[in-house]
Amino acid sequence: MVERLIPTALVEDNKFCPGCGHGIINRILAEVLDEMKLTDKAIGSMAVGCACLMVDTFGVDWIQSPHGRAAALATGIKRCRPENPVFTYQGDGDSMSIGFSETMYAALRNENITAILVNNGIFGMTGGQMAPTSLPGQKTVTSPMGRNTDLTGQPLNIINQMKDLNIGYLARGSVTSIKNINRVKKYIRNAFETQMSGGGYSMVEILSPCPTNWKMMPDKSLEHIDNTVTTYYPLGEFVKKGGDSNE
Amino acid sequence: MSKKDNTKSVLTLHPERCKGCRYCIPTCPKDAISISDRINQKGYKPVAVDMETCIGCGSCYTICPDYVFEIKEVQ
Amino acid sequence: MALKLMKGNDALAEAAVRAGCRFFGGYPITPQSEILEYLSKRMPEVGGHFVQSESELAGISMVHGAAAAGFRTMTSSSGPGFSLLQEGISYIASAELPAVIINVQRYGSGLGDIFQAQGDYFQAVKGGGHGDYRMIVYAPASIQENVDFTTLAFDKADEYRNPVLVLSDASIASMMEPVDLPEMHEHDPNKNPEAARGKGDGPFKRITSTMYYIEDFDTYVKKKYDTMAANEERWESIQVEDAELVLVAYGITSRICKEAVMLAREKGIKLGLIRPITLWPFPAKAFKALPDTVASFMTVELSPMPMIQEDVLLSLDARKPVHNFLAGMNIPEPIDIVEKAADCIKQTAKGACNG
Structure with missing residues (x-):
């Protein structure tokens, strides 16, 4: 057993809704940065959306990006400051809808940055609108009868878009259990290790609950991810150029 | 949980941070966590922990989105 | 003084390099593409960075990131592309970051055409992007002024921590004239303690709309732009x-x-x-x-x-x-x-x- 202390980057209580997965993801990201001694050097490129709520509570240098442009900002930062760990923290609306182009091109250029993409299948901050990642039939405030894939297309699987690219690391995890949380923490660590060894673009997509906008109790939200969401978005490591981390 | 040294894992609870999502309750292997009756400053009924039952395993720390739990090593 | 015969766009790009600009992100569009072409070769020669971005939206955002990291940085575009830059310009102004923007004006709304024009005037001087900001806008009339005002634009961007626009056009961009280039200037990206470089031992930095952290922001921001208006008129x-x-x-x-x-x-x-x-x-x-x-x-x-x-x-x-x-x-x-x-x-x- 080891001490489990709140990591240093979490300087204030988070501002997320009850049961929101961002709180868990914030903590494991902060743990990885502390354990790798990167908290003092890290520069984050922050999405627009619920991610914005981290600006005062997660104590690393932040740059607020325009909606969707976090990967482009991160590119500018990383090219100028290649020694610093540079990461984006984005939701699925930001990174895969308005920012799909910026997200994909950062991967296509194999920018040596780490993308943390939190997929809760919905636009959270704006009140639960349909996202590219919303599941077929999913009821949202802009798909009140359920997502009709004939009209809106199939859910966007960003891993499938990226897995054949020349990039350093690609993984998808979830935060539904101790096992999955520990696994996704390892993915985040692998991603930063890829970056710090100059291994190119690394991305971890994290399936995360949004009980508020899913209109689901938190425990049911976790079950929904395990039982349904993961059938569209399978978990695992998809690209791993650098081999296993030492952890 | 026995250890090589004589330290013991002790839970520190920050109930004022709790938003009542209850992720920790089924996660606790000892069923040591319950919901209290009072309402905290955030407006939620925070969790309470039966310290006699708690083994300091840290599962609650891992699942909690709101940094309610910490595990500290004490002699 | 050794004069050099240069094309407008090339001279502007070289002036940016000599002003210490070390990051350029931009997208091809006529009649500004020579700026891009010139810097793709020149930036690596001086240890700088050139990225041909996937769009103007991405280009200005890369510039935003580089500016936040403390570097002198620039993007350039024309007409339709300048419209796409407005999002980033507004964000850069809002975060009070220095950056230099070039708009080589071409004719028309919509796709328009590639020849010289001055129809982007309102977009350039009345805002362009959303919200409450202004930009100093320089209008060069010669290749020498392309050089001089691009150089000045970097200094004014730093002085006011605000984007500065150089409003060129297809004629100035394509003409060749003899120019006197300034000496190479190196800009220290760590000069400004607010530059993103990791928090180190200090407090973490939040490079975002400064309105969140400035008391009586309405008065503050009006005074900022009133001061620029009072001090920066040139004619x-x-x-x-x-x-x-x-x-x-x-x-x-x-x-x-x-x-x-x-x-x-x-x-x-x-x-x-x-x-x-x-x-x-x-x-x-x-x-x-x-x-x-x-x-x-x-x-x-x-x-x-x-x-x-x-x-x-x-x-x-x-x-x-x-x-x-x-x-x-x-x-x-x-x-x-x-x-x-x-x-x-x-x-x-x-x-x-x-x-």
Whole structure:
């Protein structure tokens, strides 16, 4: 057993809704940065959306990006400051809808940055609108009868878009259990290790609950991810150029 | 949980941070966590922990989105 | 002083490098593409970074990131691409970061066409992007001024922590003239303690809209732009001392107007010229200091609708007639300007000219 202390980057209580997965993801990201001694050097490129709520509570240098442009900002930062760990923290609306182009091109250029993409299948901050990642039939405030894939297309699987690219690391995890949380923490660590060894673009997509906008109790939200969401978005490591981390 | 040294894992609870999502309750292997009756400053009924039952395993720390739990090593 | 013959876009790009610009992100669009091409070769030579971005949206965002990291940085575009830059410009202004933006104007709304024009005036000087911000806008009229004002733009961007725009056009971009280039300047990205470089032992930095952290932001931001407006007007006045009609034109058009003034004077027509060098702040002071002989004004604009006219009228408190010579997509001949001006002088004397 080891001490489990709140990591240093979490300087204030988070501002997320009850049961929101961002709180868990914030903590494991902060743990990885502390354990790798990167908290003092890290520069984050922050999405627009619920991610914005981290600006005062997660104590690393932040740059607020325009909606969707976090990967482009991160590119500018990383090219100028290649020694610093540079990461984006984005939701699925930001990174895969308005920012799909910026997200994909950062991967296509194999920018040596780490993308943390939190997929809760919905636009959270704006009140639960349909996202590219919303599941077929999913009821949202802009798909009140359920997502009709004939009209809106199939859910966007960003891993499938990226897995054949020349990039350093690609993984998808979830935060539904101790096992999955520990696994996704390892993915985040692998991603930063890829970056710090100059291994190119690394991305971890994290399936995360949004009980508020899913209109689901938190425990049911976790079950929904395990039982349904993961059938569209399978978990695992998809690209791993650098081999296993030492952890 | 026995250890090589004589330290013991002790839970520190920050109930004022709790938003009542209850992720920790089924996660606790000892069923040591319950919901209290009072309402905290955030407006939620925070969790309470039966310290006699708690083994300091840290599962609650891992699942909690709101940094309610910490595990500290004490002699 | 060794003069070098250079094309407008190339000279501008070299001036940026010599001002210490070490990051450029941008996207091809005629007639600014030579800036991109030049810097793709030149940036690596000086240890800088060049990224051909997937779009103007991404390009300006890369510039935003580089600026936040403390580096001197620039993007360039034209017309349709300049529209796409507005998002990032607003964010950069809001975060109070320095950056230099180049718009090499081309003709028309929508796709338009690639030849010279001045139709982006309103977008350049009245905001363009959303919210409450302004940009100093320099209007070079020669290749040397491309160099001088690009250099100055970097200094002013740092001074005010605000994006600065150089509003060129297809003519200035494509012409070749001899230029005197400044010495190479190295900019220290760590000079500003607010640059993103990791928090180190200190507090973490939040590079976002400064409105979140400044008390009485309304007053603060108004004062910022009022100070810029009060201190940064630049213009050139030519033979206004005894003029009856003063032409108002910037950039390439102002050069034609200079010739028109000379031509008019040979014919005994008393024309003068005010050439705004900054379009924002508009040089209102130039209009306050005119002699009583000046009875009217005529803007000469490479657009089918008047734009500068509005700012001239504001500068005059609308007390004198302001006519237009709207050249649209045709570069005007000096003689045509003189003839229209002479006509306006006559009509103003009769008190009857409106356009």
